[in-house]
Amino acid sequence: MKMLINVPETVVADALRGLAAAHPDLTVNVENRVIVRRDAPVSGQVGLVSGGGSGHEPLHGGFVGPGMLSAACPGEVFTSPVPDQMLRAAAAVDSGAGVLFIVKNYTGDVLNFDMAAEMAEDEGIQIAKVLVNDDVAVTDSLYTAGRRGTGATLFVEKIAGAAAAEGMPLERVETIARQVNENSRSFGIALSACSTPAKGSPTFDLPPGELELGIGIHGEPGRERRAMMTSGEIAEAAVEAVVEDLQPRNPVLVLVNGMGATPLLELYGFNAEVHRVLAQRGVPVARVLVGNYVTSLDMAGASLTLCQVDEELLRLYDAPVKTPGLRWGV
Amino acid sequence: MKMLINVPETVVADALRGLAAAHPDLTVNVENRVIVRRDAPVSGQVGLVSGGGSGHEPLHGGFVGPGMLSAACPGEVFTSPVPDQMLRAAAAVDSGAGVLFIVKNYTGDVLNFDMAAEMAEDEGIQIAKVLVNDDVAVTDSLYTAGRRGTGATLFVEKIAGAAAAEGMPLERVETIARQVNENSRSFGIALSACSTPAKGSPTFDLPPGELELGIGIHGEPGRERRAMMTSGEIAEAAVEAVVEDLQPRNPVLVLVNGMGATPLLELYGFNAEVHRVLAQRGVPVARVLVGNYVTSLDMAGASLTLCQVDEELLRLYDAPVKTPGLRWGV
Incomplete structure (x- = not known):
């Protein structure tokens, strides 16, 4: 690499x-x-x-x-x-x-x-x-x-x-x-592994045609490997994992975060799907951030974080x- | 891809x-x-x-x-x-x-x-x-x-x-x-090609161990292919290309721009080398931006843009x- x-x-x-x-x-x-x-x-x-x-x-x-x-x-x-x-x-x-x-x-x-x-x-x-x-x-x-x-x-x-x-x-x-x-929960997915400078090659093996659901920010193993999914299907999996665990009743801050190598064009498309699924589930959205904020070097993929906020937390945000x-x- | x-x-x-x-x-x-x-x-x-x-x-x-x-x-x-x-x-x-x-x-x-x-x-x-x-x-x-x-x-x-x-x-x-x-000049380098969604695979071929100097933001051919260079050597090539053409006499705005898939950690390291070379050449720096601003999907690489400014342009910036x-x- x-x-x-x-x-x-x-x-x-x-x-x-x-x-x-x-x-x-x-x-x-x-x-x-x-x-x-x-x-x-x-x-x-x-x-x-x-x-x-x-x-x-x-x-x-x-x-x-x-x-x-x-x-x-x-x-x-x-x-x-x-x-x-x-x-x-x-x-x-x-x-x-x-x-x-x-x-x-x-x-x-x-x-x-x-x-x-x-x-x-x-x-x-x-x-x-x-x-x-x-x-x-x-x-x-x-x-x-x-x-x-x-x-x-x-x-x-x-x-x-x-x-x-x-x-x-x-x-x-x-x-x-x-x-x-x-009040926060996250779920990440990887389309490719990242390479550390010391190793100089991908830190794990993710075959063509597969993605990893539930990846960590160092490429730690997630929940499962699956055949490649659409952006909409990935959004459904990520929102479900986060919402089932968080059970939000207040509005949420949404972070659609790139892992490093995924183009902003794709992240915004993913954000559209995340919003579609959140709306279906009746989760109100207070604020949205889309971009590369908590990355894993050159990993391709994204993570979703929701943070449920009351008035004070929103004011501070x-x-x-x-x-x-x-x-x-x- | x-x-x-x-x-x-x-x-x-x-x-x-x-x-x-x-x-x-x-x-x-x-x-x-x-x-x-x-x-x-x-x-x-x-x-x-x-x-x-x-x-x-x-x-x-x-x-x-x-x-x-x-x-x-x-x-x-x-x-x-x-x-x-x-x-x-x-x-x-x-x-x-x-x-x-x-x-x-x-x-x-x-x-x-x-x-x-x-x-x-x-x-x-x-x-x-x-x-x-x-x-x-x-x-x-x-x-x-x-x-x-x-x-x-x-x-x-x-x-x-x-x-x-x-x-x-x-x-x-x-x-x-x-x-x-x-008053602006740019020079880009690619470490990897990008893949468009329509094509689904890299738009050009850049072999392991080589980089392309002078790449365009769609992967158009640049000046030359070279064996892989260090960040310092790349900064020297980019600054030389830009400064020789611009011949700045006033302070410059510096944009160290990622092409999409290059980690911010590497872009900041490249920025350090760019500043080292600018200082050697006696080019004063007014402002600096480091990040992914003018990208090429998932291309790995970076570009350098310098913009020479007078007082009014700096105030407007x-x-x-x-x-x-x-x-x-x-």
Whole structure:
């Protein structure tokens, strides 16, 4: 698999240099791998820190900025960042109001954020944590005990980020972040595997004429392989999986997310089918995002995330945000 | 090649239905294939209309909204829209201040926009046209006499859109659009071919271990095939091609654009190399955009566009814009 890289060993560092060159609002520590909003710490505001393996961009580094994350810690591709990164990020963004760690549910991430939380508290930084585990496809997976954290991470970071920007205290920001996660469900499908720079070839084998339902964002196995389906059939499977589990009664935020290599033309077509099925099931839609937000390198495919919102969560979702990957209102 | 579609025949209509579902600020005429900002025509403002083959999303439909295009006309995949679409768009956005057609230099687009301009003028709509032809790679190509129009289209639409939003008269908006094009140059590279839904397989053959320098946004042949190069070497080739032709003396806007299937992680790494080479050549950078903006379905690769700006063009570039694909300040 050909890649637009120098050598596999420098992929993350090269990307961080490029992020710094593109976004003067961010402070990028390339050596220590921490991305911080330039004006951090913001007086009186809770700091939000997330992180995880690289290869899911714009998640997380592209979501750093006013109204969303205060800092992000990128690991190697598909590999957890280390506690030192998280500690450094927490120290950089803590204004004294405390820091919320937003952790996708993968075993390495969970362990390392736990360790970082202990280290930070030893240094006098108050830490709260929220675990994102929205993927309904499977329980227990290649890197995860329990459900995986995927597309809902965007909604948790956006909505909790708005709560922090309003000056809400740590306990309240944590409660809201947990509320977003509990009201979110995701389901992904893959048409092709992705290739990591280190391996240089597809990470799993998906034969011509087949797709995988319930794929993880690292290509972890899903629920089943099927003969290729139409966009409408895939939307029916994805909406059913998510809605049966979530049982939404309020309006939902919809994220139709590309895994990386699927053209926007196809994602919008898929969005049409998702809306058709949601309407059939009587699920009201509050807001829609279509694009590549929580990706898996060059995987072809898509995921659907629904997040049920009340008036407060919707207001916080609509609040201004200014990051490389998500921006409105400023 | 597996695709997230229903059938090839409905790909564009399906995407337009999905665009309408996601973006209530747009009026999408699915049957007649015209995307119009909902508040058009805007009193006292010049209307901006562009269009072209589908498959380059977010260009053009994703750039419709306040501060950018008033309307867009999507053709079939990689196929020019027809004059009736352009006429309908012009009629929908003309407030009496006239309409600027922004036309990428492909033979079909040029002929059809010319015909639409005549038809519109017959109906009393004042029309001006600007041709975008920024691609330095080749003169005359598969679909083009002269240079192809590629990444600079984004800058033309953004900056002319801001000029129109300020209430500048048609002649002035046209002059500014032309000035942006004359000060812009692009160069693209492909690591893989793209597959159109109709064909269902790659549109050209690019062997393992080779890349194509100077590729067009439909996979038209470029300058040469080469053995695979590093990101740094590719940046050197792209910057040299663009800078030698443009000879910039003022600061430049930089667009590091993904062709569709190249991960953002790689695009940011490429951006780092582009900045390294620009710094070596003493080219000052005013603003940077990194992402998938002018794509070629699922092609892997990237393009570089530089646009030399004076104070007025930079001010117009920075002005607020609110579209699905580009948004800031609102």
